[in-house]
Amino acid sequence: MTEYRIVEIFESLQGEGYNTGMPAIFIRFAGCNLNCRWCDTNFRRYTPFTLQQILLHIQRYKSKNIIITGGEPTFVKALPLLLEQLKIAGYYIAIETNGLAQVDEHIDYIAMSPKFCYQTRYQEIKQAKADEVRIVVEDHPELIDFCHYIEQHIKAKRYFVSPCEQNGSFNMLQTIELLGQLNQKRVDNKWLLSIQTHKLANIE
Numbered sequence: 001m002t003e004y005r006i007v008e009i010f011e012s013l014q015g016e017g018y019n020t021g022m023p024a025i026f027i028r029f030a031g032c033n034l035n036c037r038w039c040d041t042n043f044r045r046y047t048p049f050t051l052q053q054i055l056l057h058i059q060r061y062k063s064k065n066i067i068i069t070g071g072e073p074t075f076v077k078a079l080p081l082l083l084e085q086l087k088i089a090g091y092y093i094a095i096e097t098n099g100l101a102q103v104d105e106h107i108d109y110i111a112m113s114p115k116f117c118y119q120t121r122y123q124e125i126k127q128a129k130a131d132e133v134r135i136v137v138e139d140h141p142e143l144i145d146f147c148h149y150i151e152q153h154i155k156a157k158r159y160f161v162s163p164c165e166q167n168g169s170f171n172m173l174q175t176i177e178l179l180g181q182l183n184q185k186r187v188d189n190k191w192l193l194s195i196q197t198h199k200l201a202n203i204e
């Protein structure tokens, strides 16, 4: 029987990006193809779940929105099987991904967070379209070039920069400065700010 490696399943509000405030059930899968130095998630520990156990477990929550995350959920082999069942059960499905693999067609909303720290790999991004892109603000003079590269290569409705949180602090000044540079001499307001509001609100 297919085993899903689940870090945690919980109900909260989407804390980031355009859908901030949306009630959702988070399904967090173990494992990742990257290892971002500042990653806020322990994706190595997990509990095995069957498909039926996941479906049963999420029934306890009120929300009909699901956020599939991880780790890197696009690398979960049996994900299509689960997504199919979630769709049959009537859930709206969003995903959080780094974009290195293509996202399944059952997904309703794609939040992609391509990673500058893996400079050698960002040309390998396989998912060329997203509903939103969120770039974490890393301390590097070429980050702005990366943002421009992503804007040119990934077609998205919205582009966000997101301060990097480390030990409870966000690099806000750096983020605001980058935003200013990205939007300089433009009237389309292409680049917006996303803060991890769940951390500010002290919720999951």
Ligand SMILES: C[S@@+](CC[C@H](N)C(=O)[O-])C[C@H]1O[C@@H](n2cnc3c(N)ncnc32)[C@H](O)[C@@H]1O
Binding pocket: 032, 038, 039, 040, 041, 069, 070, 071, 072, 073, 096, 097, 098, 112, 113, 134, 136, 162, 163, 164, 165, 166, 196
């Ligand atoms: C833990 S990741 C999981 C999904 C996927 N692997 C990804 O990176 O998009 C979920 C989101 O949290 C962001 N994130 C992780 N650690 C962070 C940190 N320390 N500060 C700001 N955002 C962070 C990621 O960039 C991504 O948008």
Ligand SMILES: Nc1nc2[nH]cc(C(=O)O)c2c(=O)[nH]1
Binding pocket: 012, 013, 014, 015, 016, 041, 069, 070, 096, 198, 203, 204
């Ligand atoms: N509230 C809340 N919103 C989130 N949006 C994306 C998250 C993630 O870790 O993927 C996340 C998370 O961990 N908590």
Ligand code: SF4
Binding pocket: 032, 033, 034, 035, 036, 039, 040, 041, 043, 070, 071, 072, 098, 115
């Ligand atoms: S890709 Fe996502 S889950 Fe993986 S290490 Fe980076 S932030 Fe963490």
Ligand SMILES: [Mg+2]
Binding pocket: 040, 041
């Ligand atoms: Mg998180």
